[in-house]
Amino acid sequence: MSQENTLVAPPAARDHPEPRGQGRAVLIIDDEATLARNVAVYLERLGWATQVAGSAEEGLAQYGEFRPDVVLLDHNLPGISGLQALARLRAIDPQACVVLMTGFGSIDLAVSAMREGAADYLAKPLALSELRLLLDRLGAQRRLESAVDYYRGREAVGSGTDKLLGASPVMVTLRERIAMLLDAERGLTDRDAPTVLIQGETGTGKELVARALHYGGPRAAMPFVELSCGALPQQLLEAELFGYEKGAFTDARQRKIGLVETAEGGTLFLDEIGEADPSTQVKLLKLLEDRRYRRLGGLREQQVNVRIVSATHRPLEQMVKDGSFRADLYFRLRIVEIAVPPLRERSGDAVMLARHFLRWHAQRYRRAEPVLAPQTEGLLARYPWPGNVRELRNAMEQALLLSRGPAISQRELAFLAPDQPQAPTVVAAPTDSKPGETDLNLERAERRLIEAALERSADNVTQAARLLGISRDTLRYRLERLQIRGAGGDG
Secondary structure, eight states, rough: OOTTSSOOOOOOOGGGGOOOOOOEEEHHHHHHEEHHHHHHHHHHHOEEEEEEEHHHHHHHHHHHHHSSSSSEEEESSSOOOHHHHHHHHHHHHHTTTTEESSSOOOHHHHHHHHHOOOOOOSSSSOOOHHHHHHHHHHHHHHHHHHHHHHHHHHHHOSSSSSSSSOOSSHHHHHHHHHHHHHHHHHSSSSSOOOEEEEEETTSOOOHHHHHHHHHTTTTTSEEEEEEEEEEHHHHHHHHHHHHOOOTTTTTOOOOOOOOOTTTTTSSSETTTTTGOOOHHHHHHHHHHHHHHOOOTOOOEEEEEEOOOEESSSSSSHHHHHTSSSSSHHHHTTSSSSEEEOOOOTTTTTTHHHHHHHHHHHHHTTTTTEEEEEEHHHHHHHHSSOTTTTHHHHHHHHHHHOOOOOOSTTTTGGGGGGOOOOOOOOOOOOOOSSOOTOOOHHHHHHHHHHHHHHHHHHHTHHHHHHHHHOOOOOHHHHHHHHOOOOOOOOOO
């Protein structure tokens, strides 16, 4: 898993209960008392708990209290039929696992049973060995579904815009922008959700933004699949994305499903998209344009419904100019662009996040939660955090482990001091300084540079941002913070 999930720590284990092992209980609904009892005895010897009902009405009455894992339901019953009972069971419990049994089988009946939600279909007379294999298979399937639901639910609990912690203006703006995008997606009349390009420095939390876009939107119940384009050799990246057919290359001994296909109906998150090589870029562009792809070694194209979210810390716009990234793919990826601000631009958030991470790490290590000494808060606020939120999270873990008392002092954070980076200083013409001296006030220097860039670009924000080497969102935030007026459109 990518390490970008750093705007907030993962939820504690108790926030979402572990999946429980499935029980082994069977309800047998059959009016042939001897057959039902023989099946019950056989299953009890295998460790199953059983109950027997002689009619559908009796079985429906027992179901709510017994809550079996599997219902063996005869079709030819006195009173309501098996198909009718199946429909009622599914109405009571949509997750009910029902196997329909009949001595007068037909294809039409089997089709009707499956349409009503039956897990399987058995013809009488029953072969007990066949019944055992079927129950084992259904049990394994339910355990797998339970595990998938658990992990999907746990990811959903740890994702969302409410997990993007921070009270700084840039974080408020980020959450508002995500909320606006999600509201727009809910009103879509088709399945073609807009692609999103998330840009930000390493450690700022781009993956958590991607998860918020998925779990807060209409695709939340579908898969969220992620792949770091920089984590695999380029020759394997294409096979991982699109899959391959048996015999496509030397070691392709069987067909492999790619991540694109795995993400059907959901979101495919491509982290570090700037690392993708030209051949992969071409195939990604086709996927985005046509919603179609082809496995390696395959002859047939396949349609897919998947939403693409990508992220990068690299300057894609400059890479397009240099010819190392396709311009058409870049513009197709950034239908919506979201900039995740670095921690040094999130005024006041460092101390708040430090408290959050201390609380989380204290729970992990079963330690009492320490507090931050006033001098420590000042150090955290002044430090530029070149590694962003990830560095802060790790620093709080080390501080907790080194602490000897109830408070975190500067002593526990001394490891930040030796190589502490200094905030960049811009040498500019003096303003209110003495003659011959250089005005080193960072805010005034920043204002002068921004005003100069706006003047040179005729108040075009996009061009001014390009001159300053920052993103448009970062420039807009600084314009608002410095209360600089008169900037024109993005042109």
